[in-house]
Each structure stands twice: as C-alpha cells, then as structure tokens.
Amino acid sequence: MDFRLNVGDWIDSFFTWIEDNLAWLFDALKSLFVMLYDALNWVFATPPAFAVIIVIAVAALFARGWKFAVGVAIGLTFIISVDQWDNAMDTIALVLVAAFLAVLLAIPLGIWAARNTTVSKIVKPVMDFLQTLPAFVYLIPALALFGIGVAPGIIATLIFAMAPGVRLTELGIRGVDSEVVEAGQAFGASPRRILRQIQLPLAMPSIMAGINQIIMLSLSMVVIAGLVGAGGLGGQVAKAISSLDVGLGFEAGLSVVALAIILDRFTGSFGQSMGLFSKLRKRRIDAKSADEQARLDAQEIIDKGVRYPVGMAN
Amino acid sequence: MSENIALRAQGLYKVFGRHADDAVAKLRDGASRDDLGGATAAVIDASFEVKTGEIFVVMGLSGSGKSTLIRMLNGLHPQTAGTVEIGGTSITGVNAAELRDIRRHKVSMVFQHFALLPHRTVIDNVAYGLEIQGIGKDERQARARKITQIVGLAGWEEKFPNQLSGGMQQRVGLARALAADTDVLLMDEAFSALDPLIRREMQDQLLELQSELGKTIVFITHDLNEAMYLGDRIAVMRDGRIVQIGSPEDILTSPANEYVEQFVQDVDRSRVLTADSVMRKPRAAIHEGSGPHAALTVMRDEQLSAAYVIKRDRTLVGWVRDRDVLDLVRAGKKDLTPAIQSDHGAVAADTSLADLFIPSLESALPLAVQDPRGKLVGVIPRVTLLATLGGEPDAAASATPSPDPLPTAMVTKALDASDEGSTTTAKEAR
Numbered sequence A: 001m002d003f004r005l006n007v008g009d010w011i012d013s014f015f016t017w018i019e020d021n022l023a024w025l026f027d028a029l030k031s032l033f034v035m036l037y038d039a040l041n042w043v044f045a046t047p048p049a050f051a052v053i054i055v056i057a058v059a060a061l062f063a064r065g066w067k068f069a070v071g072v073a074i075g076l077t078f079i080i081s082v083d084q085w086d087n088a089m090d091t092i093a094l095v096l097v098a099a100f101l102a103v104l105l106a107i108p109l110g111i112w113a114a115r116n117t118t119v120s121k122i123v124k125p126v127m128d129f130l131q132t133l134p135a136f137v138y139l140i141p142a143l144a145l146f147g148i149g150v151a152p153g154i155i156a157t158l159i160f161a162m163a164p165g166v167r168l169t170e171l172g173i174r175g176v177d178s179e180v181v182e183a184g185q186a187f188g189a190s191p192r193r194i195l196r197q198i199q200l201p202l203a204m205p206s207i208m209a210g211i212n213q214i215i216m217l218s219l220s221m222v223v224i225a226g227l228v229g230a231g232g233l234g235g236q237v238a239k240a241i242s243s244l245d246v247g248l249g250f251e252a253g254l255s256v257v258a259l260a261i262i263l264d265r266f267t268g269s270f271g272q273s274m275g276l277f278s279k280l281r282k283r284r285i286d287a288k289s290a291d292e293q294a295r296l297d298a299q300e301i302i303d304k305g306v307r308y309p310v311g312m313a314n
Numbered sequence B: 001m002s003e004n005i006a007l008r009a010q011g012l013y014k015v016f017g018r019h020a021d022d023a024v025a026k027l028r029d030g031a032s033r034d035d036l037g038g039a040t041a042a043v044i045d046a047s048f049e050v051k052t053g054e055i056f057v058v059m060g061l062s063g064s065g066k067s068t069l070i071r072m073l074n075g076l077h078p079q080t081a082g083t084v085e086i087g088g089t090s091i092t093g094v095n096a097a098e099l100r101d102i103r104r105h106k107v108s109m110v111f112q113h114f115a116l117l118p119h120r121t122v123i124d125n126v127a128y129g130l131e132i133q134g135i136g137k138d139e140r141q142a143r144a145r146k147i148t149q150i151v152g153l154a155g156w157e158e159k160f161p162n163q164l165s166g167g168m169q170q171r172v173g174l175a176r177a178l179a180a181d182t183d184v185l186l187m188d189e190a191f192s193a194l195d196p197l198i199r200r201e202m203q204d205q206l207l208e209l210q211s212e213l214g215k216t217i218v219f220i221t222h223d224l225n226e227a228m229y230l231g232d233r234i235a236v237m238r239d240g241r242i243v244q245i246g247s248p249e250d251i252l253t254s255p256a257n258e259y260v261e262q263f264v265q266d267v268d269r270s271r272v273l274t275a276d277s278v279m280r281k282p283r284a285a286i287h288e289g290s291g292p293h294a295a296l297t298v299m300r301d302e303q304l305s306a307a308y309v310i311k312r313d314r315t316l317v318g319w320v321r322d323r324d325v326l327d328l329v330r331a332g333k334k335d336l337t338p339a340i341q342s343d344h345g346a347v348a349a350d351t352s353l354a355d356l357f358i359p360s361l362e363s364a365l366p367l368a369v370q371d372p373r374g375k376l377v378g379v380i381p382r383v384t385l386l387a388t389l390g391g392e393p394d395a396a397a398s399a400t401p402s403p404d405p406l407p408t409a410m411v412t413k414a415l416d417a418s419d420e421g422s423t424t425t426a427k428e429a430r
Helices: A007-021 A023-045 A049-064 A066-081 A085-115 A117-132 A135-146 A150-174 A178-186 A191-220 A222-227 A232-242 A246-268 A275-304 B020-028 B066-072 B096-105 B122-126 B128-132 B137-150 B166-179 B196-213 B224-230 B248-253 B258-264 B292-301 B322-331 B357-362 B382-389 B408-418
Strands: B005-016 B040-051 B055-059 B081-086 B107-110 B184-188 B216-221 B233-238 B241-246 B285-287 B306-310 B316-321 B367-370 B376-380
Touching (some): A049 A246, A117 A150, A150 A191, A178 B107, B005 B020, B005 B216, B040 B066, B066 B216, B096 B107, B122 B137, B137 B166, B166 B184, B224 B248, B241 B258, B285 B292, B292 B322
Parallel strands (some): B055 B216, B285 B306
Antiparallel strands (some): B005 B040
C-alpha cells in the first residue's frame, strides 16, 4: 500500500509563505541581531587583549573570589597563546546576545506558564519539541530566512537554549511554598504584588539556574552556528573539519572549553553569596541592620521612659 | 440581633472536582460523601456563628475538612455553596478587588508553617499587612515595632526568619496578623508545628493577648487538649461535617455521638473540667448555731466522722470532728464554737481538676467547693475525683467512701447520757 504523508511539502510551503509575506519582519530581526552582536563584539574586541583579561579577572574576583580570578586569567591567556583571541571574542558576543534574547523570552514565558495551567500545557510540548528537534533541522529554514551570517546562528542558538529557562522559571515559581503565597493573598496582596514580592524573590535560585543553563546551551551551539557562517571559534572548528586539521580543531575546541568553564562559574555564582562583592554587600547590610536595631532598641528605652545618664547606658 | 456576631457561616459547601454543583444538590438530598462519583466533598453544610471576642475552635482529624473550612472564611478557597459574613459584610459573591479589601482590613491569618517571607527581616514581616494596606513606611514600622514588643520579640527586629527558632517564627506570624489590626484572626493549626513546651507557652500567650486585645479568633487544631484549653466554644468536624458545637465541657460531658465520645476519651480531663462540674451535694452540713448535741446526732445518722459547719446563708465557717464534738457533749457544753476548726481548705468552683488533687489529699473531709461569695456549693469526695478522671463519674456512686466514724453504740450511749428521754434506736455498728 502506498501511504505517504507529505509533511515535507507542507512545511516547505509554510516557510515559502513566510518568506514571501513576512520578509520585512525577518529583515528587521536580522538587523537587530546584527546590531546587538556588533555592539557587544566591539566592546570585547576593540580594547587590547590584556585589558579585557584584567577586567574579566577583576569581575571574577568580585563574583567568586581570588581562585576563580586566577583561573580566568590562565584560561584567557591560554586562548591568546593559541591565537584564538579574536575568534573567542566573536563567540562570546554571539553567545551573550543569544543568551540575552533567550532570557528575555524565557522568563516572562515561564512566569506566564506558572500562573496559567493552559499556557503551561501548551508551552511544555512546544519546548520539548524545540529541544529535541535536531538543531541542524531548524538551521535550514533559519538560513533560508536570514541568509548566511550571524543572524541564523543567533536564532538557532536562541531557540535551542530557551527551553530550560522557561522550564526552570515555571518550576521555580510553582515550587514556592504555597503557604507563603497564601499568606500574601490572605493579607490582601494583588497577584502582581505577590509575584514581585514573594514568588520571584523565592524562585530566584531556580531562575538563576535556568539562566546558567541557557548560557551553557548557547555555548554548545557555537560550533553549529559556525557552520552557517557565524564565525568565531565555531567557524574555526568548521574549517578544521573541512580540512581535517586536527591541531586547529583542538586549539579552537579547548578555547571553547575555557570559555565554557568561565561562563558557567560566572553564572553559577549569581544569587549565591560568594566572592568579594557579596562579602562587601553582607558587611554593608550587617552594618545597616545593626544601626537599625540600635535605633529600635534606643526607641524602646525612650518609650519605657527609662533614661540613663550618658555613658552609663549599657 | 447581629450586634455581637463577628463572623457567620451559613450552609457552606466545598466540593472539589467536576460537577461540584450537582454534588452539592445530591448532598443536600442526603447523599453520603462516598456517593458523589468523581467529586470530593471537603466541607458539607457548615453553619456557625462566632461571637465578637470569642475563641472559636474548629477541631478534627486530618482530612476532616477543617483547613478547607478556614480558607473559605477569607476566600482563599471560594465556596461551592453557602455564605460567609464578616462583621456583617458578605465575603461570598464579591469581586476580587473587594475581597482583597476585606482581607486587608477585616480578617488576617496565621499559618501552620509560619509562612514568613524569608528574604525580609522580622520587622518587615510584621509590617507586611500594613504595607499592603498602603500605610507609609515610618508609621508601619512604628506600629510593627509595638506589636513585635507585645509578642516578646523586642531586640530581634532586624533578624531574618531563618535566624529564629520555630516558636519565635510563629510569634512573628502572630505579630504580622495582629499588626494588620483586623477584628477577626484565623489561625490554621498555628501551634501544631511547635514542640510541646513552646506550644503551651504560645497558647498561654494567645489567651493573654486575647484578653488584652479582644480579637475574635477562629482557631483550627487537631489536638483536642489544645481545643479544650483555648476554646470558648468548639466545633468538632468529621468527614467534612460539623458534628457538634459546644463549650469544652459540653463536648466532654455530653458528646453528641459515638465519634465525639471516642475522641474525647483521650483528653486530659483534669485540665478541662472544673470543680463545679464534678462536685456532689454535701451529704450533711451542720449549722453554726446548732449545739453540739444536734451536730453529733446528724453526724451519727449520716455515718460521718467529720462535717462542714455553715452559717444560715450557707457561708462556710469551718469543720468539726466527731471526737471533738463528743467531748463537748460529754462536758455538757451548749456551744459548738470551741470544736470548729477554720482551716476548711475549700476551693473555688472554677478550679480545674488538676489543681484539686493536693487540696483533696490535705483535706480530712471531701473537698469543699465555694462560690465566689464564700458559700458552700458542693463537695468532692476523692473517689469522685478518681472516677471522673477514669471517664465515668457515675462510678463514684457505687464506691462509698469509708472513713471510720465512731462506733455508733458508743455515740448513742453518750447522747443518751446527756439527754435522758431520747428514743433514738442504736444503729448497728459496723
């Protein structure tokens, strides 16, 4: 029996229709992506390499402490030593733009899904679909719609990396202790206020884990993005594949590893109390609460009407 | 009529699942909870009124629907059928904004697991309700500080909840509800997560605060002792229905059905019951004015070794022993006074049973119970005390106390000697 579903034809005509009718939208998106990428790339690639390393190492010191700062300096110096600095900066710009856009989409979508069961039921399979469909497959229409360059790389990365952000945001908000949410309701807080003052702060660790996942998945897409002309370290790997250049392949690959570790540790430190920054912040908060407590205690003594001569109070 | 009704629930139903309305109709027609197919009835036909300033305890085991019920009282769970009124305003059938307004100003809640905001300090937690009411920062901090002091957390204002013990966290929860300054306070198993000593302390504090602030409190618990200790009135729930509403003593002494009876078996009666609920009529009391002769006659007839002495208006004066009275009779005295001992050790009518044991031991007679004006209203023999603790006060009737009065023959002889024409027949000495 000859049974054939013409899925391919349908999808083909769907994308052809999009190409014909929504070309303006994709042109606009493309120029937006390219603009963001160029801007970020300019920030990383224009200053001399050692200046960038110092800035990142200092940021690492604040985020996690001196060990991480040293690690960052070594990793980045390694990239320079294998002559992949410019490519690495291209890659960072690409990853950060894609991850930024993915976070921008994923968190509101996750919040919406957490608050609305219907939305959740629709979003879940869509995310499964996007994550399991081989990345190369949606690279094809992306190429058709955006042409060769950074834009299809960004869109493919964005779609691939978004899912864990949505999922972990939804999970985080749904996982907030229902009694605490009820407390907000019981005192008459509006849903918006409960979201802002209770759900988001309490879901923050989970949301941060989602952002970390987004960035890591974005990085894992760079090689694929390199295949469609996005350049960077991915482009180097693609070049090494086509010329069977083992040395170049490993140099670019190890640079990706260095970047991956640096980005992972950076984002992993969000929301955790580590590093110089949180130490300073903790000290400031402690000082402030000590002041405040002293003020309250003094007020209490005044209220009681008990006063001690100066110098004798405790 | 409703001048002092703070909260009124009428015909409340909560059914989870599909076809909830059908299920309510079926339940109204007398269907049981198991005949509803897919729907689950959590609360069935609950009606009650809570008076202003009262602690109304809803008690039941887990799954009895009590947590669902309390959440219907502030609209956290919308009711399937029925009405709830708080301070004369209906909270059922209002829109979301009106409901929020009622929650801000009329009813606040204390949660089982405290439900504090972990990222806020104690004082900011306490001020949370005020913040939502839209009160400015300085004022709400000042008010929150006052309440924080009242619940005994002064000096902890700037700490975070995770730096506090469980009992202190629940004080914050209580302070948060009190600070919102609503008339009605809902407390959902508020002390159940605390260890027993802290729980007792919190119960005492709640009673103290209640008498100071006069809030109306609906308190949910699965602990009958807690219910009996705190409640002015108690509603016992089972399988979604309220099976009995009454004062702690009502519930204990006249349970509505076997379920309640079984339930109250384990309760610590000695803390719930008071002296006046177990006391008996005194078998005999002697009037102050009657002479030694008359007194001894009464004691002989009643087979008593000692008796209480009262005035005409039943005011308790003291007690006498038969031996002392016998001496007076033999000496031919006409006045009872020298024999009266004033250390009668009587207890007040509202003393709880737990506090009766030691006085009962120290007293030679069945323990006397006085009303506030000092009148003798009853006595509590030791056997009655024991029988009540055993759950069967009536058992005391079959167990007669056995003091050892003087041999009747000897008494009769003495009486005859002092009063020649006596025709009293001697009773057999036992």
